Amino acid sequence: MTTHYAIRPVDLGRNTFHVTVRIDDPDLHEQRFLLPAWIPGSYMIRDFARSVLRVHARDGRGRPVPIEKIDKHTWRCAPIGAAARRRVPAKPASLTLAYEVYAHDLSVRAAHLDTTHGFFNGSSVFLLPVGRERDPCEIEILAPEDPAARDWHLATALEPCAGTARGGFGRYRAKDYDELIDAPVEMGRFVSLRFDVQGVPHDVAVTGAGPHLDPKRLASDLAQVCAAHARMFEPRSRMPPFARYTFLTLAVDDGYGGLEHRASTALLCRRDDLPHVGMQASTEGYRRFLGLASHEYFHSWHVKRIRPAAFIPYDLTRENHTTLLWVFEGFTSYYDDLALVRCGLLRREQYLDTLTRTMASVLQHGGRRKQSLAESSFDAWIKYYKPDENTPNAVVSYYQKGALVALALDLSIRRETAGRRSLDDVMRHLWRRYKQAGADYAGVAEDEIADVVLEATGVDAGPWIAAWTRETDDPDLSALLPKFGVRVDAGPTPDPLHFARLGCRVDLADGRIRVAFDGGPAQRAGLSAGDQIVAVDGLRAGHNRLDALLARIPPGTNAEILAFRRDELLRFTVRTGAQPPVSWKLSLDPRPTLPVRRLRRGWIGG
Ligand SMILES: [Zn+2]
Numbered sequence: 254m255t256t257h258y259a260i261r262p263v264d265l266g267r268n269t270f271h272v273t274v275r276i277d278d279p280d281l282h283e284q285r286f287l288l289p290a291w292i293p294g295s296y297m298i299r300d301f302a303r304s305v306l307r308v309h310a311r312d313g314r315g316r317p318v319p320i321e322k323i324d325k326h327t328w329r330c331a332p333i334g335a336a337a338r339r340r341v342p343a344k345p346a347s348l349t350l351a352y353e354v355y356a357h358d359l360s361v362r363a364a365h366l367d368t369t370h371g372f373f374n375g376s377s378v379f380l381l382p383v384g385r386e387r388d389p390c391e392i393e394i395l396a397p398e399d400p401a402a403r404d405w406h407l408a409t410a411l412e413p414c415a416g417t418a419r420g421g422f423g424r425y426r427a428k429d430y431d432e433l434i435d436a437p438v439e440m441g442r443f444v445s446l447r448f449d450v451q452g453v454p455h456d457v458a459v460t461g462a463g464p465h466l467d468p469k470r471l472a473s474d475l476a477q478v479c480a481a482h483a484r485m486f487e488p489r490s491r492m493p494p495f496a497r498y499t500f501l502t503l504a505v506d507d508g509y510g511g512l513e514h515r516a517s518t519a520l521l522c523r524r525d526d527l528p529h530v531g532m533q534a535s536t537e538g539y540r541r542f543l544g545l546a547s548h549e550y551f552h553s554w555h556v557k558r559i560r561p562a563a564f565i566p567y568d569l570t571r572e573n574h575t576t577l578l579w580v581f582e583g584f585t586s587y588y589d590d591l592a593l594v595r596c597g598l599l600r601r602e603q604y605l606d607t608l609t610r611t612m613a614s615v616l617q618h619g620g621r622r623k624q625s626l627a628e629s630s631f632d633a634w635i636k637y638y639k640p641d642e643n644t645p646n647a648v649v650s651y652y653q654k655g656a657l658v659a660l661a662l663d664l665s666i667r668r669e670t671a672g673r674r675s676l677d678d679v680m681r682h683l684w685r686r687y688k689q690a691g692a693d694y695a696g697v698a699e700d701e702i703a704d705v706v707l708e709a710t711g712v713d714a715g716p717w718i719a720a721w722t723r724e725t726d727d728p729d730l731s732a733l734l735p736k737f738g739v740r741v742d743a744g745p746t747p748d749p750l751h752f753a754r755l756g757c758r759v760d761l762a763d764g765r766i767r768v769a770f771d772g773g774p775a776q777r778a779g780l781s782a783g784d785q786i787v788a789v790d791g792l793r794a795g796h797n798r799l800d801a802l803l804a805r806i807p808p809g810t811n812a813e814i815l816a817f818r819r820d821e822l823l824r825f826t827v828r829t830g831a832q833p834p835v836s837w838k839l840s841l842d843p844r845p846t847l848p849v850r851r852l853r854r855g856w857i858g859g
Contacts, residue, residue, distance in 0.1 A: 254278060256388050256430070258379055261395035262440070265368045265402065268357040276382045279333065279348040285383040286350055287327040289376040289434065289569035294512045294556070295362050297638035298572065301377045302326035304364070306353040313347035320350070326570070328380070354378045359505065361437075361512040361519035368401065370441030370460050372503065372519070374512075375434035376569070389426065390433045394440075396422040408445070408458035409438040410499045410517035420445070431566070435514045435557075439501045444468060448476040450483055451492050461504040465529040474528075474598055475500065478547045481596040482588070485677055486554050486684050494558060500546065502527075511545045513552030520545055535598070543598055544607075548589035555588075556581040559683045562696030576699050578630035579722055583655015584680070586611075587663070594857050601857050605739060605839040608660070611653050613747070613836050616727060619771045621649040626658065626722040642782035646771040649725075658721045661728030663856070665717060666710050668736055671848075672855045674710035682709035731837075738845035738853035744838030750800040754808065754829045759786060764795045764816075778827040780816060787822075788815040803829070 254277050263271040274286070288302040302325060310318040310330050319331035334346050356364035356373060364373035379392075391414065394407060406420050411433075417423030422440075427433035443460040446468045457475065459466060483493045499517035504524040511520045522545065526538030535543075556564075563575035594604035615621060629637060629651045636648050663676035682705060687694055697705070703715035720726040731741040746752065751759050756773015757766050757780070764786040769776040780786075786794050789802040790813055806812050809831035816823055845853060853859065 254385070254388055256382055256385050256390045257393075258390060258433075259393040259395060260373070260378060262366050262371045262397040262399075262402070263353075265366060265371075265397060265399050268355055268366045270354045270356055270364065270366060270371075270373065270378055271351070272354055272378055272380075273349055273351045274380050274382065275347060275349040276385060277347045279330070279346060279382070280384065281333045281346060283332065284330045284348055285323075285327055286330075286380040287383055287570065288380050290326055290571065291569065292362050292374055292376045292512070293435070293564070293567050294514075294552070295638075296572075296578070296633040298634065299362065300325060301363060304355040304358075304377065305380075306355060308350060308352040310348060310350050318348065327383075350380060352380070359503075359508070359521075361503075361510050361521050368399075370439065370443070370503075371397075371405075372437065372439050372460075372501070374437045374519075375430075379430075379433060381430050381569075385430070387429050389428060390430060392425045392427065392433065394422055394425060394438060397440075402441075404442060405440050406442075407438060407440050408443065408456060408499055408501055410436040410497065410514065411438070432515075436517055437501060437512075437514065437519045439503075439519075446472045448472045448479075450476060450479045450498075451490070453493050453495070453497065455479060455498045455500070457500040457502065459502045459504060459527070461524060462502075462527055463504070463524055467528040467530045467532060470528045470532070474543060475546055477596045477598060478543060478592055479550055481592040482547070482551050482554070485588075485592070486681060488681075494554060498550075498553070509541075509545070511549040513549045513557055515553060515557040518546070518549035518552075520549065540593065540599060540603065543593055544589045547592050548585055551585050551588050551592070552581075554684060555585055555680065559687045560694075560696045562698050565694070565696045572634045574631050574634075576627035576630045577697060577702070578633055579626040579651040579655035579658060580697070580702055582652050583626070583657075584659045584676070586652045586656035587659035587676075588680075591857070597858075601841060601859055604857060605841070609744070609837050609839050610747075611656055612730065615650065615654045615657055616835065618645040618649075620645055620647050621654060621727065622725050623647055624649050625725050626651050626654055629654075642768055645768050657728055657730065658718075661721065661730060661733060662706070662714060662717070664733045664737055665714065666706070666712050667852055667856060668733070669712045670710060672852050674712065675855065679706050679709045734839065735842070736849065736852065737856055738842040738849045740840045740842050742838045742840070744836045746836040750803050753832075754803045754806070755780075755827060756830055757782075759799060761797045761799055762795070764799060766816075774827050774830050775814075775825075778814070778825045779823075780814070780825055780827070781818075784816040784818050784823075786814055786816045789813070808832075 257275040259273045261271050263269055290298050290300055310320040312318050312333050318333055320328050323329045356366040359365050364377040411425035413419050414424040414426050439458050441460055443458040444462050446457045448455050484491050495516040502520045504522055504527055508521045522542050526542040528539055561575040561577045563573055590607050593599035629649050667675050703718045706714045721728050734741050755775040756770045757775040758768040759766050766782050766784050769781050788794050792802055806829055808829055812827050812829055814825045814827050
């Protein structure tokens, strides 16, 4: 039986959607409704129900039905009609819930509505009638009544019903609740562009781009990225795994984020990162945007279809633990930039620079010694997603170290097979398994990645994978990269001077320590996060003066630092760091031997 939803932006000024959900033949004794506690792809309990207001229920004749909350995100209706009188009803009843949703979260994860646009994920606005998870859904998306929004239109991966024009307000459908909440909706006056990949239409909606966006360039670059991924997974047909795809992009003055869906993605980016008319070379910001789009698009194979067994099905009421986020986010982070260099949107030197930055942010921090990638994945909900001042000392990123593991695995497989096999074969193997299993697909088990690599490539990577992901070993990239024509040299650290001299990160404007690294000079001297450095060797340190003062002190000597801890002025003697933190410079070997040149070409082209 179909679940009927209707959503209308009722009050743009008050950021409010009005939503109804109607079901026929409800559980007459105690029909329950619930809202997800999290949204797949973003591994943190967000309690979207906190934005739901004024929930009312009515039966098929319009009579009020008492409704109560029984936990933080579940509502229960009182017995309806005949059931209330303990008699069998003559004919099936219906039940309609009506409520408001406050929508003021300018991120890709929830819902936002104001006088400029509206955006929502179904997981923030559509209550699930419990027991109807597999039922088809029909969604009526109503236009705002506000005359100022008369020219708004829609973008979504939901399929329009007969009688609704794609991109217009009207009725849409989804196969089930899972598909419903996997297709966010944007409404407003966005710029629309379109390109095809092997005949599959791709729509791009850009909200807030400003007047000088270069839509042609954006469409042609995105088309290359998408085609590169489709080619990797499906070298013969080169077909993406859906009939249509939608990029929803919100450009703001400052912001960054993306969330993957099976046939669409929601992106948040800086307006300045988008290409403008007349822009010649690509900017670093634009390459970052393309990397983000590439990342989310890759996910439509890897995590939206190929999934950890632990995510089948998602339990939307609580944390879903897996030790494999390093595979699903780490590999995706590896392939996002790799696809750009393979299709020429990133020069090889630029690609090596992004690798350098990833290496630095992993290898400079002590967290990688205290937490394995498997632990980081498992605890994403309470650690990676809830960072604090001690995070660099305690947590390793399954994105960044996961990407380095993917790189090391890729290079190791290529080395062992003289370039005949690679991580691409592993991805294709996983993809074939998903396609062959169809409805029986059970997902990737927690301990089977090494077996998958062996089956796909013949390489026994078990011991490396165990060391890099179950233990806390670093992959030895400075040994691997030179075999692929990449020189690894010690490089200047891009960090500010106080990072090397004091071993901490300081907000230079007011001198406050944000992170004190374990074992660093500041931490050894007794300083900690939150302390506000006000003077170094008798001279004032605030107002961006700290690095200039440190530059006058030879490394390896004592400096006297005055700092406020809460309201108390304290004195510390800090032995300044003599060794700058390790950093790397990766560059292309200009004269590789022929076999090395071949290996390199197989990996990053050229
Ligand atoms: Zn991701």
